Amino acid sequence: MRINSFFKLVEIQTKLASVIPFSLGVIYSVYRFKSFNLNNFILMFISLITFDMATTAINNYFDYKRAVKKHGYNYELHNAIVKYSLKESAVIITISLLLLCAVTFGFLLYLNTNILVLILGVISFAVGIFYTYGPLPISRMPLGEVFSGIFMGFVIVFLAVYINAGEGLMNLEYINGILTLNMNLKEIIYIFLYSVPTINCIANVMLANNICDIEDDKENKRYTLPIYVGKENALKIFKALYYLIYIDLVILILLRVVPVVSIITLLTIILVKGNIKQFFKIQTKKDTFALSVKNMIIVNVTQIIAIGSAIAFTL
Template identity: 75%
Template structure:
């Protein structure tokens, strides 16, 4: 498989959706806890990016296998398997290699940290795979936005903080037959609050994509959230989700969870608001680019 076809298969441009929460959590750990473990950083980054590539490749493979409508909406350009005439065998080998790499580095991360990383990793891997795989994949249900937002927007941030600070926020202890979970509730709430921008923005990327694809998804039997809610309600949720991000940023600054200079991010509101209005007027993917 050539490099350009591989990059299209894994949609390399979308990996920023994983990298931003990862970097956010890492920066927060350095800022709040003055802690940075470069080995854990590398292990998680490699596991995260290769697993994200694998799940995207799985998603494209099953979209290719299940597609009913294959013409009329640039299907030949959107799906790398069709665009580059990739064989199913080469795609399967690529997916297996990526999963093997992600699992290997995930195990090394667990061995360098503790059991909590393993538990969160297993759950995250399961959600990622069943997002596209199985008789009723998550991506074909009205749950895609929720799962992608929580697992990519919050779990990645939480785990990237946890691998830097270890038991300062959460630990699991087994002693004399008792299993005890101890958590620093205040710090976990803080991590959730700093994750709201990534949770909402990642959910909105999927929501916008699904709003644009309502007609084609109906034909291809993908019953996403906009199909259940309708376009008008979906667009309202899309707008509110972005507004909540700015309210959250103000709250983070007031509580002193993030530095005061974070207020500069509020300057982006006019740009975002303009794009929201454009998307409300016309729901096409080219508007989002």
């Protein structure tokens, strides 16, 4: 398999959906807890990125296997297996190697941390695999936005903070037959609020994708959220999720969870609002789907820069 076909199979450009929440978690750990663990950083990053590539490849493989519609933009150009005439055996081997790498580095991360990381990792891996695999994949139900938003937008951020900040956030202990879970509830709530922009942006990438694919999904029997609620309601949800981000950012600044300089992130509403307006005019993969990805980058990278600058000024 050539490198260009491999990148298309794993949709390398979409890996930002993993890298951004991971980066946000790491930088939050440094800012709020003054803590960074290089070994854990490397182990989680490799496990995360290879698993993300594996799940994307699985998604493309099963879309290829289950496709009812054999002609059209999404099938002939969007799916790498068709576009590059990839052998099924090569695709399966690639997926297996990526999963092996992800599991190996994930297990090494557990050995370097504790059982809680293993539990959250196993649950996340299961959700990632069953997102596209099984008799009723999550991606073929109106739950894709919820699962992708929570697990990629919050769980990744939380784990990135946890592996760097230590067990002060949450600790699971089993002593004399008693299982005890200790949580710093305030800090966990703060991390969730901090994750809302990522949760909503990632959910909207999925939602935009499903809005663009409504007709094809109907033919391929993918009953996504826009099919259940209708395009108009799906567009309203799309807009509302973005505006909730800015309400959340104001709360974060007022609670001093993030530095005051994060106020610059509020200014991104100008660009995001313009992109929302464009998306409302036309919803296609070719013309406007990328706007949801741009919004994710605009909001979250600005937040990373803001917090990074606050860290730099305290050094």
